[in-house]
Amino acid sequence: MGSGFWVRKFLCLAIFPFSAGLVFAASGPTIALSVDASEAPRKIFHAQLRIPAQPGTLTLYYPKWIPGEHGPTGPITDLTGLKFTAGGKTLQWRRDLLDGFTFHVEVPAGQNEVVANLDYASPASFEPGYSAGLSATEKLYIVNWNTLLLYPAGYPSDQLSYSATLRLPVGWKSGTSLHVASQVGNEIHFAPVSLTMLVDGPVIAGEYLKVVPLTASAANPPAELDVVADSAAALNAPEEVWEHFRNLVKQAGLLFGARHYTDYHFLLTLSDHVAHFGLEHHESNDSRIEERSLIDEDGRKLTAGLLPHEYVHSWNGKYRRPADLATPDYEQPMQTDMLWVYEGLTSYLGDMLAARSGERTPELARDALAQIAADIDHRSGRVWRNLQDTADGVPTMQNAPHAWEDYRRGLDYYDEDVLTWLWADVIIRQQTKDGMSGAKSLDDFCKLFYGAPSGPPMVKTYTFDDVVNTLNQVAPYDWRGFWMERLSNHGPRGPLGGLEGSGWKLEYDETPSELDRASDRDDKLINAHYSLGLMAGTDGAVRDTVEGMIAAKAGIGPGMKIVAVNGRRFSADTWHDAVRAAKTSSSAIELIVENTDYFRVVKLDYHGGEKYPHLVRDEAKPDLLTEIYKAK
Numbered sequence: 001m002g003s004g005f006w007v008r009k010f011l012c013l014a015i016f017p018f019s020a021g022l023v024f025a026a027s028g029p030t031i032a033l034s035v036d037a038s039e040a041p042r043k044i045f046h047a048q049l050r051i052p053a054q055p056g057t058l059t060l061y062y063p064k065w066i067p068g069e070h071g072p073t074g075p076i077t078d079l080t081g082l083k084f085t086a087g088g089k090t091l092q093w094r095r096d097l098l099d100g101f102t103f104h105v106e107v108p109a110g111q112n113e114v115v116a117n118l119d120y121a122s123p124a125s126f127e128p129g130y131s132a133g134l135s136a137t138e139k140l141y142i143v144n145w146n147t148l149l150l151y152p153a154g155y156p157s158d159q160l161s162y163s164a165t166l167r168l169p170v171g172w173k174s175g176t177s178l179h180v181a182s183q184v185g186n187e188i189h190f191a192p193v194s195l196t197m198l199v200d201g202p203v204i205a206g207e208y209l210k211v212v213p214l215t216a217s218a219a220n221p222p223a224e225l226d227v228v229a230d231s232a233a234a235l236n237a238p239e240e241v242w243e244h245f246r247n248l249v250k251q252a253g254l255l256f257g258a259r260h261y262t263d264y265h266f267l268l269t270l271s272d273h274v275a276h277f278g279l280e281h282h283e284s285n286d287s288r289i290e291e292r293s294l295i296d297e298d299g300r301k302l303t304a305g306l307l308p309h310e311y312v313h314s315w316n317g318k319y320r321r322p323a324d325l326a327t328p329d330y331e332q333p334m335q336t337d338m339l340w341v342y343e344g345l346t347s348y349l350g351d352m353l354a355a356r357s358g359e360r361t362p363e364l365a366r367d368a369l370a371q372i373a374a375d376i377d378h379r380s381g382r383v384w385r386n387l388q389d390t391a392d393g394v395p396t397m398q399n400a401p402h403a404w405e406d407y408r409r410g411l412d413y414y415d416e417d418v419l420t421w422l423w424a425d426v427i428i429r430q431q432t433k434d435g436m437s438g439a440k441s442l443d444d445f446c447k448l449f450y451g452a453p454s455g456p457p458m459v460k461t462y463t464f465d466d467v468v469n470t471l472n473q474v475a476p477y478d479w480r481g482f483w484m485e486r487l488s489n490h491g492p493r494g495p496l497g498g499l500e501g502s503g504w505k506l507e508y509d510e511t512p513s514e515l516d517r518a519s520d521r522d523d524k525l526i527n528a529h530y531s532l533g534l535m536a537g538t539d540g541a542v543r544d545t546v547e548g549m550i551a552a553k554a555g556i557g558p559g560m561k562i563v564a565v566n567g568r569r570f571s572a573d574t575w576h577d578a579v580r581a582a583k584t585s586s587s588a589i590e591l592i593v594e595n596t597d598y599f600r601v602v603k604l605d606y607h608g609g610e611k612y613p614h615l616v617r618d619e620a621k622p623d624l625l626t627e628i629y630k631a632k
């Protein structure tokens, strides 16, 4: 892994069309799939597949490498109730000894179809993971088809056709980008699609579902927002919320100049009892946030940016995809070395569109950027691990715990790359007319790389060279050298050249931004990240420390618990009071720390006060950032 970047090969563009509705040139078999989700509140789902077969050994796969999840994340541990029959007789099966996602079934002479029954016993409590995580509550369910099916070896997923039906609890409504052929009562029949597009077409369903059109009725292609929630009240967001999503669809069209879907559905789930993440698809996204996220102001601030990010993926990630990430089925390993484009640029453009659509005010957009800049500028793990390796290592490292995250580094190809793509945008603007009116920008790259012609979903792959060449087409520059340096750089500080070039400086003061306040409240966090290098819960539990900063040097580490501050029981208030008081005192802050049943006094000789990041205008330079965030 990773050789894709360091050993660059010249590959011509490969184009694999597999558009919805045009997949039936498929040479592979058609498989009937019936899913019974009527027991969704119990979190168990039943599926039956009718798979054409021949006598001999039939090899079946359970989807392992899930697109967009960047790892072998298929929930194989939850696949239960397996039973195979042919002609009414039960068949013998065995799991492959080298790959637990592979099953071999013995098909007797004279049989040409295997009926497979399986149950998906889905998570009942929080576990790390994306679509394999918590997905069902008393009132709703998010269907990810890859959890509910098997597919025969020997065919690319584009060539297998699935004819799916879904039975829901009585009275539940649903939203999906899949084409519904018919619905009788609580049973939906979907038009047959390739396995690729079925796995790419999740369904949200529930008792409380709201559909918000995001385009005018005559628009082609249309877009809509389908929101399912654990309560009716959670759907009553102020009108401006829906207006921002309408703006998002419009601004994305202006940014890219084309759309690569026939009908787009934002599938948004509002629940405190499902896994929280966003997962991209060609014609939809499966995004999951807390129940009150749209009706509470804090919730709106904290979740702004998620839907723009997932929507951008329809262009960057689904339509244009790194060649070594575009695998023919779900069994072939994916290589993640180009996630600095797939995810990094999506993060930059998602943040840009969150501002251009009005979902984030310019101030909120700057506060979000300040958080990223401060975080990456303090990342102690940059000393040993470069940005490229955070992408290369993700299939095996993405479920790492929060403890030691700062030193290990997390999925930094998202956040660090926001700073890097801002830098690229600023360079393009500076190289062309000094950033002033008429200058080129990353918007021009977007139109060239992701733009016309519009059409139904397809994949157009790319390599490192394609990215460099297109950047050079927009503005000639040493883009190869730029990215080589940015991907291999070790710091020690973060890549703030683009931020500074955009006319803003990263500074710290004692007043948290509204976004900092909302993050700390929501996360029940004492954030002393930039002062003492300490992140702890409001219960005193130390979540992480920054290597080389005061807390770590004084002997504090993740897993310990602060029980007292200056002789008084620990609380958020006693902590903040002590840090403020130390500013005008020569005495150290004195903690009692509990570690593996022992208590110890720790002295923090720190007098710098609280530190929260902000962006401050640098009047000596043109204000490119405001220009970048301005609606087109």
Ligand SMILES: [Zn+2]
Pocket (backbone or CB within 6 Å): 280, 309, 310, 313, 342, 343, 346
């Ligand atoms: Zn993403």
